[in-house]
Amino acid sequence: MECPLAGPHVLPSVSRRVSHKVLGPANEHRHHSWARGTRALERRARHLEVLLSPNNQLTVYFRYGTNTQFLCFVADLSKYTRPSSLKMGFTAGTGGNSAYHELQNVVINTSVGTSWDNTSGDSLWSSGSNCHPDGVPIPGSEIAFDNTYVQSNQIIDLGGLTRTVRGLSFDADIPYTLTNGTLYFSTNTEPAGRLAISQSSVNGNTNMTIAADIQISDEITVNNAALGTLFLNGGLDTQGHTAEFAGLGAIMVNGTIFGGGQVVNYHSILTLTNNTYSGGALLQNGTTLLAANQALGSGSVVFSGGTLLATNGIRVITNAVSLQGTALAIGGTTPLTLTGLWWARVNAVLTISNTALTRFSGGIALAENNQSGPLTLNVATTALVDSAITNGPGGGADGLNKAGLGTLTLSASNGYSGLTTVSGGTLALGASERLYNGSTLSLAGGTINLAGYTETVSGLGFTNGAIDFGTNGTANYIMFTTNLPSAGSLVIFNFQAGMDHIAFRDTNAVPDTFVNGFYFSGYGVGATVTAGGQTIPGYSGTWKFIEPAAGQSTWDGGSTVNDNWSTPANWVGEVQPSSGSGVNVSFEGTTRLAPDLDSSRTVGLLRFNTNAGAFTLLSASGSTLTLDGSIPSISQQSSLNETTGHPPSRPSPEPQLVGA
Numbered sequence: 294m295e296c297p298l299a300g301p302h303v304l305p306s307v308s309r310r311v312s313h314k315v316l317g318p319a320n321e322h323r324h325h326s327w328a329r330g331t332r333a334l335e336r337r338a339r340h341l342e343v344l345l346s347p348n349n350q351l352t353v354y355f356r357y358g359t360n361t362q363f364l365c366f367v368a369d370l371s372k373y374t375r376p377s378s379l380k381m382g383f384t385a386g387t388g389g390n391s392a393y394h395e396l397q398n399v400v401i402n403t404s405v406g407t408s409w410d411n412t413s414g415d416s417l418w419s420s421g422s423n424c425h426p427d428g429v430p431i432p433g434s435e436i437a438f439d440n441t442y443v444q445s446n447q448i449i450d451l452g453g454l455t456r457t458v459r460g461l462s463f464d465a466d467i468p469y470t471l472t473n474g475t476l477y478f479s480t481n482t483e484p485a486g487r488l489a490i491s492q493s494s495v496n497g498n499t500n501m502t503i504a505a506d507i508q509i510s511d512e513i514t515v516n517n518a519a520l521g522t523l524f525l526n527g528g529l530d531t532q533g534h535t536a537e538f539a540g541l542g543a544i545m546v547n548g549t550i551f552g553g554g555q556v557v558n559y560h561s562i563l564t565l566t567n568n569t570y571s572g573g574a575l576l577q578n579g580t581t582l583l584a585a586n587q588a589l590g591s592g593s594v595v596f597s598g599g600t601l602l603a604t605n606g607i608r609v610i611t612n613a614v615s616l617q618g619t620a621l622a623i624g625g626t627t628p629l630t631l632t633g634l635w636w637a638r639v640n641a642v643l644t645i646s647n648t649a650l651t652r653f654s655g656g657i658a659l660a661e662n663n664q665s666g667p668l669t670l671n672v673a674t675t676a677l678v679d680s681a682i683t684n685g686p687g688g689g690a691d692g693l694n695k696a697g698l699g700t701l702t703l704s705a706s707n708g709y710s711g712l713t714t715v716s717g718g719t720l721a722l723g724a725s726e727r728l729y730n731g732s733t734l735s736l737a738g739g740t741i742n743l744a745g746y747t748e749t750v751s752g753l754g755f756t757n758g759a760i761d762f763g764t765n766g767t768a769n770y771i772m773f774t775t776n777l778p779s780a781g782s783l784v785i786f787n788f789q790a791g792m793d794h795i796a797f798r799d800t801n802a803v804p805d806t807f808v809n810g811f812y813f814s815g816y817g818v819g820a821t822v823t824a825g826g827q828t829i830p831g832y833s834g835t836w837k838f839i840e841p842a843a844g845q846s847t848w849d850g851g852s853t854v855n856d857n858w859s860t861p862a863n864w865v866g867e868v869q870p871s872s873g874s875g876v877n878v879s880f881e882g883t884t885r886l887a888p889d890l891d892s893s894r895t896v897g898l899l900r901f902n903t904n905a906g907a908f909t910l911l912s913a914s915g916s917t918l919t920l921d922g923s924i925p926s927i928s929q930q931s932s933l934n935e936t937t938g939h940p941p942s943r944p945s946p947e948p949q950l951v952g953a
Contacts, residue, residue, distance in 0.1 A: 340355070340356035341353070341354070341355060341356075342354040342355075342356075344487045345370075351370050352487045352489070352514060353365040354487075406434075406435045406436070406437055407424045407425070407426070407430050407434050407435065407436045407437070408424065408425045408436070408437045408438075408439065408441060408442065409423065409424060409425075409436060409437065409438045409439075409442070409443065409447070409449070409469075410423060410424065410425045410441075410442030410443060411423050411442070411443050411447060412425075412427075412442075416447060416448055416449050416450055417449075417450050417452060418430075418449060418450060418451045418452055418456060418474075419452050419454075424436070425442060430456070430458065432457035432458075432479070432481040433457060433458070433459045433479060433480050433481030434458055434459065435458070435459050435460040435461075435462070436458060436460070436461055436462070437462050437464070438461065438462065438463045438464075438465065438469045438501075439462075439463070439464045439465045439496055440464075440465040440466055440467055440496050440497065443465075443467070444467065445467060446467055446468050446469075446470075447467065447468070447469045447470070448470045448472060449469065449470065449471045449472070450472060450473050450474075451471065451472065451473050451474025451475070451476070451505055452473065452474060453473055453474050454474050454475070455474065455475040455476075455477050455508075456474060456475070456476055456477065457477045457478075457479050457481050458476055458477070458478060458479075459478065459479065459480050459481070459488055459489075460478075460487075460488065460489040460490070460491070461476070461489075461490050461491070461503075462489075462490075462491045462492070462493065463491070463492040463493075463501040463519075463523070464492070464493045464494070464495055464496045464497070464519075465496050465497050465499065466496055466497025466498070466499055467497070467499060468499050468500050468501060468502065469501050469502070470501075470502040470503075470504055471502070471503045471504065471505050472504040472505055473504075473505065474505045474506075475505055475506040475507070475508060475527075476503065476505050476506070476507050476508070477508045477509075477510070478507065478508065478509045478510060478511075478513055479509075479510040479511070480510075480511070487512070487513075487514055488509060488510070488511055488512065488513040488514070489513065489514045489515070489516065490503070490513070490514075490515045490516070490523070491514075491515075491516045491517070491518070491540075492516070492517040492518065492519045492521070492523045492540070492542065493518045493519055494518060494519035494520060494521075494542075497519075497521075498519045498520035498521045499521045500521045500522045500523075500524065501521065501522075501523050501524070502523075502524040502526060503523075503524065503525050503526065503527060504524075504526045504527055505527045506527040506528045506529075506530070506548070507525065507527060507528070507529045507530065507548075508529075508530040508532060509529075509530070509531060509532060509534050509536065509554075510532065510534070511534055512534050512535045512536075512537065513534070513535075513536055513537065514537045514538075514539055514559075515536065515537070515538050515539070515544060515561075516538075516539040516540040516561075517539075517540040517541075517542030517543065517544050517561060518540045518541060518542055519540075519542045520542060521542065521543075522542070522543040522544070522545055523542065523543070523544045523545070524545050524547060525544070525545070525546045525547065525548055526547045526548050527548045528548045528549050528550075528551065529546065529548055529549070529550045529551070530551055530552050531550065531551070531552035531553065531554025531555075531556075531570055531572065532552050532553075532554065533552060533553040533554050533572070534552075534554045535554055535555045535556075535557055535572070536550065536554060536555075536556050536557070537557040537559050538556070538557065538558050538559060538561040538563045538579075539559040539560050539561055539579075540560065540561050541560070541561070541562075542561065542562065543561070543562040543563075543564070544561050544562065544563050544564070545564040546563070546564060546565055546566065546568075547566055548566075549566070549567060549568055549569060550565070550568040550569075550570045550590065551568065551569045551570050552570055552571075552572075553570070553571050553572050554570055554572045555570075555572035555573050555574065555575065555592075556568075556570060556572075556573075556574045556575075556589075556590065557574070557575040557577060558574075558575070558576050558577060558578065558579050558580075558581050558599065559577050559578060559579070560577070560578040560579040560599075561579045561580075562579060562580045562582070563579060563580065563581050563582065564582040564584050564604070565581065565582070565583060565584060565585070565588035565589065566584045566585045566588060567585040567586075567587045567588070568585075568587055568588060568589070568590045569587070569590060569591060570590040570591070570592070571590060571591045571592050572590070572592055573590070573592030573593050573594060573595070574589045574590065574592065574594045574595070574612075575594075575595045575597065576594065576595070576596045576597065576598065576599050576601060577597050577598050577599065578598040578599045579599045579600075580599060580600045580601075580602065580624075581599065581600070581601050581602075582602055582603075582604045582625075583601070583602065583603050583604065583608050583610060583629075584604050584605045585605075585608075586608055586609050586610065586611070588608075588610070589610065589612045590612075591612075592612070593612060593613045593614070593615065593633075594612045594613070594614045594615070595614075595615050595617055596614050596615065596616050596617065596618065596621055597617040597618040597621075598618045598620055598621065599620075599621070599622070600622040600623070600624050601621075601622070601623050601624075602623060602624040602625030602627070602629070602647065603625050603627040603628070603629040603647075604625065604627055605627075606627065607627060607628045607629075607630075608627060608628070608629050608630070609630045609632060610629070610630070610631050610632070610633065611632050611633050611655075612633045613633040613634045613635075613636070613655075614631070614633060614634075614635045614636065615636045615638065616635060616636065616637040616638060616641035616643060616668070617638045617641065618641065618642070619640060619641065619642040620642065621641065621642060621643045621644065622643070622644040622645070622646065623643065623644070623645045623646070623647050623651055624646045624647055625647045625648070625649070626647070626648045626649055627647070627649050628649040628650050628651075628652070629647060629649070629650075629651050629652070630652040630654055631651075631652065631653050631654065631655060632654045632655040633655045634655050634656045634657075634658060635653060635655065635656070635657045635658070636657075636658045636685075637657065637658065637659050637660055637666075637668035637685075638660060638666070639660045639666030640660075640666045640667065640669075641660075641666070641668050641669070642669040642671060643668070643669070643670055643671065644671040644672075644673065644697065645670065645671065645672045645673060645674065645676045645697070645699070646673040646674060647674060647676075648674055650675055650676070650677060651674075651675070651676045651677070652676070652677045652678075652679065653676070653677070653678045653679070653680060654679055654680050655680055656680040656681055656682070656683065657678060657680070657681075657682045657683070658682075658683055658684070658685050658686070659682065659683065659684055659685050659691030659692070659693070659709050659711070660685045660691045666691065667691065667692035667693060667694045667711065667712070667714070668691070668692070668693055668694070669694040669696055670693070670694070670695055670696070670697075670701055671696040671697040671717075672695065672696070672697040672699035672700065672701045672718060673697045673698060673699045674699045674700075675699055675700050675701075675702075676699070676700075676701050676702070677701075677702045677704060677723075678701065678702070678703050678704070678705065679704040679705050679723070680705050681705045681706065681707050681708055682703075682705075682707040682708070682709050683707070683708045683709055684708065684709050684710055684711070691709055691710075691711045692709070692711030692712040692713065692714065693709065693711070693712075693713050693714070694713075694714040694716055695713070695714070695715045695716065695717070695718065695719075695720045695739060696716045696717045696718070696739075697717050697718050698717060698718045699718050699719070700718060700719040700720075700721055700742075701718070701719070701720050701721070702721040702722070702723050703720065703721070703722060703723060703727040703728070704722075704723025704724060704727070705723075705727070706724075706726065706727060707727060707728060707729055708729050709729060709732065710729055710731055710732055711732060711733075712732065712733050712734075712735060713728060713732055713733070713734050713735070713750075714735045714737055715734075715735070715736050715737065715738075715739030715740065715741055715758060716737045716738050716739050717738055717739045718739055718740070719739065719740045719741070719742050719761070720739065720740070720741050720742070721741075721742040721744050722741075722742065722743055722744050722746045722748060723744070723746075724746055725746040725747045725748065726746075726747065726748060726749060727746075727748065728748055728749075728750055730749050730750065730751065731751050732750055732751060733750060733751055733752035733753070733754070733777060734750045734752070734753050734754070734773070735753075735754045735755070735756070735758075735777060736753075736754070736755040736756070736758020736759060736760070736783065737755070737756040737757070737758055738756065738757055738758060739758060739759070740758065740759040740760070740761055740786075741758075741759075741760055741761070741771075742761040742763050743760070743761065743762050743763050743769050743771060744761075744763035744764060745762070745763045745764030745767055745769055746763075746769060747769055747770045747771070747772075748770075748771050748772070749771075749772045749773070749832075750771075750772075750773050750774075751773065751774050751775065752773060752774065752775050752776065752777045753771075753773035753775075753776060753777060753797075754776060754777025754778060754779045755779045755780075755781065755782075755783040755810065756779065756780050756781050757780075757781035757782055757783075758781075758783055758784075759783065759784040759785070759786060760783065760784075760785045760786070760795070761785075761786040761787055762785070762786065762787040762788050762789070762793045763787055764787075765787060765789055767792070768789075768792045768793060768794075768830075769792075769793050769794075770793070770794050770795075770796055770829055770832075771794075771795055771796070772795075772796045772797065772829070772832070772836065773796075773797050774797065774798050774801060775797075775801055776797070776803045776804070776807045779806075779807050779810060780810070781810060782810045782811075782812055782923055782924050783810050783811050783812065784812045784814060784924065785811065785812065785813045785814060786814045787814070788813050788814065788815075788816070788841070790816070790840065790841060794827075794829070794836075794838045794840075795838065795839040795840075796827065796829060796836040796837065796838050796839075797836065797837055797839070798834060798835075798836060798837075799825030799826060799827070799835050799836055799837045803822065803839075808820045808821075808822060808839060810923070811839060812923070812924040812926075813840075813841040814926070814928060815898075815900055815928045815930060816841035816842075816845070816877070816898075817841070817842065817845060817875075817877030817897055817898035817900075817926075818842075818874075818875065818877075818897050818898070818922050818923055818924055819841075819842035819875065820839050820840060820841060820842055821839075821840055821841075821842050822837055822838070822839055822840075823837055823838040823839075823840060824837070825837050844875075844877065845877040845878070845879055845898075845900075846864055846865070846868070846869070846870035846876065846877065846878050846879070847864065847865040847878075847879045847880070847881060847902075848863060848864055848865075848878070848879070848880045848881070848882075848885075848888060849863065849864065849865050849881065849882050849884065850863055850882060850884030850885025850886070850888075851863055851864075851865075851867070851884070852885065855889070856885045856887055856888055856889045857888075857889050857891045858888055858889060858890050858891055858892070858894065859891050859892060863885060863888070870894075870896070872893075872894045872895045872896070873895055873896075873897075873921075874895060874896075874897045874921040874922030874923075874925070875897055875922065876894075876895070876896045876897055876898075877896065877897055877898040877900070878896050878898065878899055878900065879898075879900040879901070879902050880900070880901050880902065880905050880908050880935075881901075881902040881904050881905050882904065882905070882906065883906035886906050886907060886908050886909065887908070887909050887910075887911055888908070888910055888911070889911050889912065889913055890910060890911070890912040890914075890916045890917075890918055891912070891913070891914055891916065892914070892916050893916040893917045893918070893919070894916070894917075894918055894919070895918075895919040895920075895921050896918065896919070896920060896921075897920070897921065897922035897924075897925055897926075898925075898926055898927075898928065899918075899920065899926070899927045899928070899941070900927075900928040900929075900930070901928070901929045901930060901931045901935045902930055902931065903930045903931055904931070905930075905931040905933065905935065906931075906933060907933040907934050907935065907936075908935050908936070909935075909936040909937075909938065910936070910937045910938055911938040912938055917941075918937070918941045919941065920941050927941070
């Protein structure tokens with residue numbers, strides 16, 4: 294094991310990089326296998342504790358200065374051959390900034406393990422011949438339950454009494470169950486060491502069960518490194534201490550966790566049921582399954598890593614949650630409602646992949662202390678925020694980034710003042726004016742769905758984004774004061790000319806480069822700006838509107854001679870369309886349903902209107918219809934089949950297909 298440390302004599306102004314790693318045996322090339330380790334930490338280490346239990350579990354703790362020590366990692370070393378003797382050596386050096394090269398206060402403690410053999414056959418803890426070596430385990434023992442001496446299922450009776458142990462380990466291909474009593478975890482004046490329950494997989498991967506109650510006198514680590522599940526079916530009395538869960542295996546706590554202690558999911562698949570513990574929870578990694586509404590006890594939760602999901606029915610979680618990581622996730626297939634305040638620290642990223650609805654009903658507070666760190670909600674499915682999103686305690690301009698391919702709906706009136714970025718999927722409104730009027734909106738690859746409502750923001754910008762006006766039949770608006778720097782295109786869906794409006798204050802102006810990126814679905818590329826003085830019902834002041842550009846050519850098949858594209862009489866106004874990427878062509882009516890492209894043409898939009906018959910575009914001469922422009926597209930708004938005789942040519946970019 295290698296542990297570079299910054300010792301007690303490091304100069305206060307000097308920062309030391311602290312890391313540690315565990316290596317396995319060397320091969321013939323003297324290369325050691327990797328067991329476990331951490332990255333370098335930019336902090337000063339004062340204390341290191343390494344516990345190698347008789348059960349082959351290695352636990353590493355660090356303490357910085359006078360801070361409480363924390364768990365760095367737990368490594369299951371069962372797969373390595375246990376050496377007949379253990380040699381330990383120590384060295385230290387603080388580098389060129391100090392004359393001291395020393396390692397102080399080295400303490401080495403040892404303990405002896407006991408193995409269960411059930412020689413008497415009565416499965417009683419109190420039978421002295423049931424352990425190897427013989428004798429009832431003394432208080433503070435570490436006991437191994439494996440298949441060295443037994444080969445059948447074991448149900449161990451504690452005799453209705455409290456049994457004091459320091460550690461239990463399970464490693465067998467047969468199930469063990471400990472029942473009828475209480476396991477009190479304590480060192481009992483034995484050499485100091487971590488209290489632990491561990492399950493490893495060298496000898497098997499079956500399920501193990503502790504049906505007895507558990508009490509702890511200090512922090513305890515419950516580690517499952519096996520494929521089988523470790524069940525804790527009795528109550529767990531924390532007595533004010535921390536219960537840490539680790540390992541890649543599943544741990545199911547069916548009993549109640551109570552007392553003033555904290556629960557930490559360091560890295561496990563942890564299932565929690567109804568609990569009353571008040572010390573809070575730290576979800577650092579792994580997966581935490583909530584099988585009851587009170588799974589996380591009554592305290593607050595720090596969510597710094599891993600996945601949270603509901604199971605066994607609809608869950609309503611009332612805990613306040615602090616988001617403190619960039620790899621946080623909510624998964625599962627069960628509806629999950631969160632009624633506590635979720636407080637996002639700087640640059641928190643929460644991915645939501647729950648296939649059922651995830652609902653935030655207790656409010657979301659963005660980054661604290663005016664740190665202006667956006668919260669990213671990466672929604673892969675659906676999520677609803679029906680309570681206010683506000684600035685953090687510092688009152689700064691904190692922002693929200695909607696990412697992912699799914700839909701996030703805002704149904705409450707929100708008060709955060711920072712930038713709203715839609716970088717993927719859809720941000721939908723559940724009512725009008727859900728965003729703070731003084732905030733700004735950037736559509737950077739995603740869509741805002743007005744869903745038939747109206748929204749006002751201070752600034753609007755886009756980088757290949759979209760606006761969906763949603764439900765037709767009502768007049769909807771999106772209004773802004775100034776434009777943000779923009780690039781690419783802004784696609785507008787479900788826009789009803791004459792009813793829906795994109796508006797900005799007529800005291801301002803928007804550049805042509807901003808307007809030229811607009812594409813109104815079904816109308817084509819380009820937009821025009823109306824004169825000022827426009828009014829909007831219910832809103833003060835006057836506005837200018839951005840509307841689809843005019844100039845669409847419409848086929849009506851009016852010729853009495855032929856079906857040729859080049860015949861002016863076949864077009865409204867008896868003017869055939871020109872050729873170019875800015876040309877928008879539509880077809881309507883039921884006359885001459887087989888237009889003949891008698892020469893090669895280029896258009897930006899090919900549209901079949903709602904009243905279009907079943908058209909088939911042909912070319913007897915083999916001419917080519919090319920879709921070109923910034924957003925080449927085919928739009929079908931009719932309910933009938935529309936056909937082109939051969940696929941249109943598409944240079945670049947890919948045409949956009951828009952259906953009714």
